[in-house]
Amino acid sequence: MYMNWKTSPTKQASRRRSCRRAAVTLMECIFAIGVVLTGLVGLAALIPIASQNARDTIEIDRSISESTSASAVGVVQSFHDLDSLVMFDKPVQGSAANTAGGYIPTNAMQTLESKLSNAPLKLETPGYMHMLAGTGLSGGICIDPLGTPDLALLTGGFVTSPNAAQPFAAAATTDSAFDYSRFPYFNERYNVLASPNEQIGNPAGVNTTTRTTPWPMGPRMYRVTLKSPMFDSRIPMYRYQLMSPSITRNIFGGSNGLSNVDAPDKELPRGVLTETTLVGGNRLDGGRDNASDYTWFATLTPNFLGGDSFRQSIVVVRKRLAPVPRRVGDPFALQKGNYTIDDADDNPTSERLAWIDPETAIGFNGGSGGEVSVFGSQGVTDDISSNSWVMLSRQPHRVTGPPVTLRANGPAVHRWYRVISVGEAEQTSSYTWAGGTHDVWGRRLSLAGPDWAFQDETTGNTTPIDDTFCTIVEGAVSVIESEVKFE
Numbered sequence: 198m199y200m201n202w203k204t205s206p207t208k209q210a211s212r213r214r215s216c217r218r219a220a221v222t223l224m225e226c227i228f229a230i231g232v233v234l235t236g237l238v239g240l241a242a243l244i245p246i247a248s249q250n251a252r253d254t255i256e257i258d259r260s261i262s263e264s265t266s267a268s269a270v271g272v273v274q275s276f277h278d279l280d281s282l283v284m285f286d287k288p289v290q291g292s293a294a295n296t297a298g299g300y301i302p303t304n305a306m307q308t309l310e311s312k313l314s315n316a317p318l319k320l321e322t323p324g325y326m327h328m329l330a331g332t333g334l335s336g337g338i339c340i341d342p343l344g345t346p347d348l349a350l351l352t353g354g355f356v357t358s359p360n361a362a363q364p365f366a367a368a369a370t371t372d373s374a375f376d377y378s379r380f381p382y383f384n385e386r387y388n389v390l391a392s393p394n395e396q397i398g399n400p401a402g403v404n405t406t407t408r409t410t411p412w413p414m415g416p417r418m419y420r421v422t423l424k425s426p427m428f429d430s431r432i433p434m435y436r437y438q439l440m441s442p443s444i445t446r447n448i449f450g451g452s453n454g455l456s457n458v459d460a461p462d463k464e465l466p467r468g469v470l471t472e473t474t475l476v477g478g479n480r481l482d483g484g485r486d487n488a489s490d491y492t493w494f495a496t497l498t499p500n501f502l503g504g505d506s507f508r509q510s511i512v513v514v515r516k517r518l519a520p521v522p523r524r525v526g527d528p529f530a531l532q533k534g535n536y537t538i539d540d541a542d543d544n545p546t547s548e549r550l551a552w553i554d555p556e557t558a559i560g561f562n563g564g565s566g567g568e569v570s571v572f573g574s575q576g577v578t579d580d581i582s583s584n585s586w587v588m589l590s591r592q593p594h595r596v597t598g599p600p601v602t603l604r605a606n607g608p609a610v611h612r613w614y615r616v617i618s619v620g621e622a623e624q625t626s627s628y629t630w631a632g633g634t635h636d637v638w639g640r641r642l643s644l645a646g647p648d649w650a651f652q653d654e655t656t657g658n659t660t661p662i663d664d665t666f667c668t669i670v671e672g673a674v675s676v677i678e679s680e681v682k683f684e
Contacts, residue, residue, distance in 0.1 A: 283307065303315075320335065320419075335608045342422040394537070418609075509679050553570065553666065590666045
């Protein structure tokens with residue numbers, strides 16, 4: 198018997214829907230493409246980040262290799278002889294009273310040994326008088342021949358300007374803040390929230406806080422260069438007695454395999470880097486040429502509690518800006534007289550100085566670093582990069598009185614910190630604080646490094662005389678520290 202089976206309407210509709218779902222709609226295609234494109238855009242965004250991270254890793258590895266090699270072959274150790282280090286022994290404006298306390302400037306270029314061999318056998322923090330017990334070197338120094346320009350550029354000739362006094366003269370009240378004989382290259386009287394091209398003003402005395410532009414002296418290091426081992430110490434030193442530029446570039450311009458060469462004289466480590474050549478009856482220094490983006494210098498800080506040990510920090514800098522001589526009409530030069538600028542980039546940037554608000558510091562206990570707010574003049578650039586290095590400096594004081602009087606009670610303290618992160622720069626007009634009113638920029642920094650005390654516990658101290666300052670070296674990528682002793 199034949200029976201006519203018919204599909205119910207419900208099943209037919211279901212079958213038709215199943216047939217329609219066998220394909221993909223245009224809307225679904227567009228949506229899928231959008232998802233894929235979003236993923237590709239995200240992936241593309243990661244490429245420059247990964248590239249930068251790879252570059253940073255390579256740079257850190259290379260810079261550590263450079264600084265480790267410098268230490269390993271005895272480059273810095275061979276210059277821990279006070280007879281090898283040459284300083285610009287110049288007075289500080291408003292510090293004449295220091296002649297009674299140990300700092301008697303000779304207004305000449307001389308070795309540290311010759312300086313210390315003269316009474317009262319003492320060399321303290323530049324511009325200060327803290328009367329430590331004992332004798333010897335108790336001020337920080339920066340071994341930096343590449344950062345010290347040729348003396349010919351400072352004493353006349355094609356760089357002469359109307360107010361270009363010889364480089365060892367004390368700063369005048371109308372001078373700018375720049376000073377080659379210090380590290381960083383700013384006069385002790387520099388108000389760090391003012392533009393360095395402005396007049397530094399007229400201080401009242403050695404360690405006092407009252408002055409025309411309220412600002413006490415700031416902590417600095419002596420910037421020293423190297424004497425050729427062919428000459429004996431004398432006062433003054435002459436240009437030809439210094440190590441030649443080719444040798445200093447060889448020593449401080451990258452290792453490039455120095456650990457694989459031998460010194461002719463095993464008792465003289467510097468023989469790895471320098472050799473003496475007889476030319477026309479005259480003995481000349483010779484050395485190897487290096488080709489490297491990296492250069493280095495060393496800062497040495499004395500123990501605050503005394504003793505002959507120093508903390509040595511080898512600072513590696515990538516593509517360091519060359520030192521600029523004092524020149525007429527060149528805003529990028531370190532000019533002795535004050536001048537006008539139109540933009541912050543018109544001032545030199547290889548070394549900058551900023552102030553840290555002690556009320557904003559967080560952490561710095563337990564050796565893990567912390568966070569600070571850094572302020573600088575709008576007359577200098579506010580660029581600070583993560584993974585770079587900065588140096589914190591402070592001059593501890595003691596309080597006597599009443600009336601309240603602040604006196605330095607030991608050498609200035611300097612420590613290097615790695616920058617973990619940098620906040621956005623904020624511009625502030627007429628920023629008022631204990632040191633005056635200025636147009637400034639401010640940035641929040643996260644720093645990795647040792648513990649730090651931002652102020653002395655001093656009743657009645659409302660001035661920035663013992664505040665912390667921040668030195669920013671353009672391109673600093675690595676710092677390796679060790680303990681050394683001078684001979």
